[in-house]
Amino acid sequence: MLLSLAIWVQNLEFFTYLRSSGETFPAILALHLCAISLFGAMIVATDLRLLGWAFRKSSIAAVVDQLRIPKRVGFLLAATCGFLLFCSKAEDYYYNPFFRVKISLLILVAVHALIFRGSVYNKPAELDGPSGAPVRAKIAAGISLCLWVCILCAGRAIGYVQSQPGEIRHFN
């Protein structure tokens, strides 16, 4: 069911063009990496501020509040590029174990948001205590950093495995 959907998507005219044109696919990949560079560091900056390791001249509330919208814009950009990359080679990605790992990790990011958004990120006023952020906020920041580093590595690993049903071929 998912597989037939993947094959249908990649055979759409637009995605067939993306796959077969020599420059378009790498251009979208480069945009994907640009979005990660520009906005991924905002996630890192927020997490570092929560941990008390950077940007200590700003209040935690200010960093969390002021980077919220740019982070969402950046995620949307990176995700859109990622979606286009996926759709143009959907069948390969469907079988790629690292793609599955990456999607699972992204689901964990959603779970992270469900757990910590209410108690940490949406209550910036409670974050600036006398000894920095409360422990739950620091735990949230640490988990977030780990998840995103793992997502980055899984994303890179996708390019090293090309698998079809019944065979996993490594190429470099």
Next chain:
Amino acid sequence: MRSLPGDLPMLIQNQIISGQLAFPILECFHIAGFALSIGMTALVDFRLLGLGLRDETPAEIAGTSLWWMLGGLLVAIFSGFLIFSTDPDMYYLNWIFDAKMVCLVLAIVFNYTIHRKVLAPGASPAARRGVAATSLALWLAVVFGGIFIAILQ
């Protein structure tokens, strides 16, 4: 057009080529390093454009982000050297690699000269916006160059 100087004697065996995991792990370090360094510079650039962290002055943001930026840059350059060492002939003949290196040097020089100057309180808003846009464009050109090296292979 460049050409290679014929067969050179193999002096040492590059362990990165024979190890299966070494190259992908190097690439992960490379990506994490440049993402951190470019993103930390971008925080300053976004502030110069009036976006993002507004409670600190551009100079204050740079005061913190400069060190994270330098750390990321060193990781990216060091891993980049090792990646280069696996196939120097290919990079030597690849004009997109040349373009990437030119952009990289320009971006680094720009970052530590003109980019620093506009962080001072007296700089005009127009100069700040121009410098921020130039800085972002140079760094993103380096990322594009990195990806497009592969399509000439």
